[in-house]
Amino acid sequence: RAWIRRFWAENIQNQIPEEMRICGENLYAQHSIRYTDLPSYFLVFSIWMNDFCLAWKDTEEWCELLGLHLVPVVDRCAYDEKHIKIMAENVV
Helix, strand or coil: HHEEEEEEEEHHHCCCCCCEEHHHHHHCCCCCCCCCCCCEEEEEEEEECCCCCCCCCHHHHHHHHHCCEEEEEECCCCCCCCHHHHHHHHHH
């Protein structure tokens, strides 16, 4: 947790509006899965303004402005539960 607190204080805290919340995964500590070749130990998966989740394009723009890295994009498509189930079957 010390790494993410330092990262936040040094890189993000004073560059975003007070009502903005950046959600991501802290991958600094190794648990059951060891990740290699990460672009950063913190990967963003959503950004919120108050209680509203920003569109993915806006999230991408904010990440570019702040120098943050996004989680990998598996697919860009309209929500389709059948399509998502097929993709999930191919992963497992």
